[in-house]
Amino acid sequence: MTQDFTENFIDVEGVEKVFDVRRRAGLLRRERHQVRAVDSLTFSVPRGEMVGYIGPNGAGKSTTIKMLTGILTPSAGRLRVAGIEPSRERTRLARRIGVVFGQRTTLWWDLPLIDSYRLMHRMYRIPDARYRENLDRCVELLELGGLLETPVRQLSLGQRMRGDIAAALLHDPEVLYLDEPTIGLDIVSKAKVRGFLRDLNAERGTTVLLTTHDLTDIEQLCRRVMVIDHGRPMYDGELSGLHAFGDGERTLVVDLERELPPVQVESARVVKVEGPRQWLAFPAAQSAAPLVARIAAAYPLVDLSVREPDIEAVIARMYARAPSPERPGEAGAPVGR
Amino acid sequence: MGTSGASGTLRLYAAVVAGGFRRYATYRSATAAGVFTNTVFGFIVAYTYMALWDERPGLGGYDEAQALTYVWIGQALAQALSMFNAGFAVDMVARIRNGDIAVDLYRPVDLQLWWLASDLGRAGFQLFSRGVVPLTVGALCFPLALPGDPVVWLEFLVAVALAVVVSFAIRYVLALAAFWLIDGTGVLQFGGVVGMFFTGLLLPLNAMPGALGDLARVLPWAALLQMPADILLGARSGADGLLRAYAFQAGWAVVLLAAGRLLQSSATRKVVLQGG
Incomplete structure (x- = not known):
């Protein structure tokens, strides 16, 4: 029944997400209006690909990831990850995916790092040998050896980020969603994280969807990039093609x-x-x-x-050119230069 | 998964319970300060009760020793049952408000069971760390009516365990309101004040007069302190009295957990998760 999805690991077809927003419009009156966070989004990602997903703040990136993980239900369209409809079988899908947020943590704040990993062991029912092997590998490659007994609240941002990436990988997820994994990190930490992700993708064939504002992440990791703005896809193709896109x-x-x-x-x-x-x-x-x-x-x-033309300028122009029906002046402004 | 499914689930939530316990165990000075506070507060309420029972002997069916015992049981259980503060619900509301709850939802676990397990761990730690010392101090400084029969203590602990679940279930429902209200802390504060009164931490529910007392004794908060205290004070002796107390607690636990589950599914289905 999922025959047509064997090629594409992630399949998104005409997906929309509309939020009802209520706004106070007077003393008692409330105005209701709709915000289209994602609009006619269509793309697919074959197994093992590493894709950059970029767009300005409020473009719909996080909404897309929330739909792909099943914690938001699309308003329209069709969405499958590993042949599963995420919002219907969120818990079943959760065993097969890994999620890392740069700005949030899945780790147990007050307890030593290793406690969170032991919890993952139980949570994802990872066979003991597999758990040991994956933990050893992550500890080595992400340089977590000296940190396992340290309470998470005492870790630096870079250490915590590496700790979070390890936590997302112990159960061998088939796809990894990364939301700004290098935000706030120094150059050395960024390089470590990027190197690790590149190896992960190359050696394990883990499908990766990477959301970021740091275009160096994309340049160093992804051949393919998708650009979204105001909930609409604007570009999907090779990174090198972006240069030619637009005014160039x-x-x-x-x-x-x-x-x-x-x-x-x-x-x-x-x-x-x-x-x-x-x-x-x-x-x-x-x-x-x-x-x-x-x-x-x-x-x-x-x-x-x-x-x-550098890629940032191309993208800035791309964002600037897009019409912005809902949020004039916010996301539509040129970025940076 | 098959046969290993149930035991796997058990091991997961056991790990969460253990984590909840250790999480609080890491803050030793906070625990010591809490023990001190409960003890001091116990003295204040104890002297107030002595004056009150002097005026009205036999109030609520308690003699003075029983009334004082009630005070110290209250202080011993206050933290474990989160009578002063909303406990985990504060964390949960904060996570709903800043969007961290999304991280919880990405996991292959049940949100309610997860928080329940973690709260049981916390309660377990606080029952021993913040329960034993105040009760011992109270017993040394005042003539308390504590039972000598270990069976009664065991029956008391069962009631405390049920009370912890009811306490959790109440706060879980309150915390979920944050999905709709954006700012759930007001609900928690309101729940805290109402809860403190109807728990009987200030005045035993037995001693509340008329219709107010009748109402207070059937609300879920009656399952928290009044039931365990009654059992320890021998007011619910006999299989019949004991079973009715347990049934009252378990009944509210089931109703409130079910309500929380219902709210949870509509919350996760309908409401926008805050933050990017």
Whole structure:
């Protein structure tokens, strides 16, 4: 009966999630309106793939994960994970999935780390040998050896995060949902977490869905990336394809002899001026040579460099361009630059 | 899973009980401070009762020694039965409000059983850590009417165990209100005040007059302190009296746990989980 899902481990088809929100609209009056958190979302993830799932705050990422784990029921559409309809069989599915939240913990706050793992052992009914093996492996790779007897409340954020990742993996989940696993971590901790996840995916074939605001996570871990905004999918494909997506502008940085008004030149526009240095945006498909020649002819040019569109800028533009019917001015604003 | 299913479930919740116990055992200074507070409070209420029973001997069917025993049983059980505070419910409301409850829901466990097991562990620890000392101090400083028969003590402990479950079941229902109210702490405070009064921590339910007393003696809070105290004081001796006390407690436990279960399923189905 689940024949058509053997290829795709996660299957999402036309899924919507609409929340009823009540807002106080006066002394006694309450206004009801609907917020469409996820709208006609369709994607599938084959077993063993590692997919980045990105979007601005409020885009619908967490709502998607909540539906995939079965704690929220979709308002419409069809959703299967490992052939199971999550909201109908949440507990059964829970034995086969792992979830890690960067900002929340599944660990027992007041007790030594090892106590939480013993609990996982019982909770997921992991065979003793398997539990030992997985625990040893996680302890080694995530460098938890000296921390097992430490109460969780005394762990640093990076230690706790590694502790949480281990807790999610002791029962050999077939899919791992990671929600901002590197948030707040220093560079060394981030590298450790990324390295571990890469190995996990490569060696065990664990399917991974990774939500993050840190695009380096995606660049280092995922070939495929999905972008969502205002509950709607905007891009689904190879990470490298994102560069071409959208306007694909490159940047020419010129250093002039002295401070001058913004350079006036055909087919490029100045986006930033800082002292004698100016930044010009021009279409990625266009050659930089004639542009440089034109500027050199008219201005005292000292130095120059060409920058490829970076992924963050592409995505920022993508977010900015999307219409925002429900939350004007909040999520629709350009991010960063 | 098959045959190992039931024993696996038992082992899981046993581990949760043990964790709940150890969790509180880690805070030794808090426990010591709590024991001190209960003891001091016991003295205050004991002297108040002595003045009251001096004025009204035999109030509520208790002589002075029984009334004083009631005071110290109350202090010994106050923490285990969460009479002063909402206990786990405060944690749970906080988790509902900040969205951490989602983490609980991702697990292959039953939410109610999970919290019950963890609360049983806590109650077990607090019964011994915060129960034994105040009762001993009370027995040394006042003429208490404690039974010598170990069977009565055993019957008392069974009633205490049932009381812990009823206490949990009440607070679980209150905590679930947070799914609809966003801020559930107000409900817990209201429940705490009402509970403190109807538990009989301030005045035994036996001593409450008229219709108020009649009402107080059939509410679920009567299962917490009044029933175990009655059993220890010999007011419910005989198989019939004992069984009726247990039946009263077990009845409320079943009704309230079922109510909690009903609320839980509609809460997890319908209500938006807070936070990202």
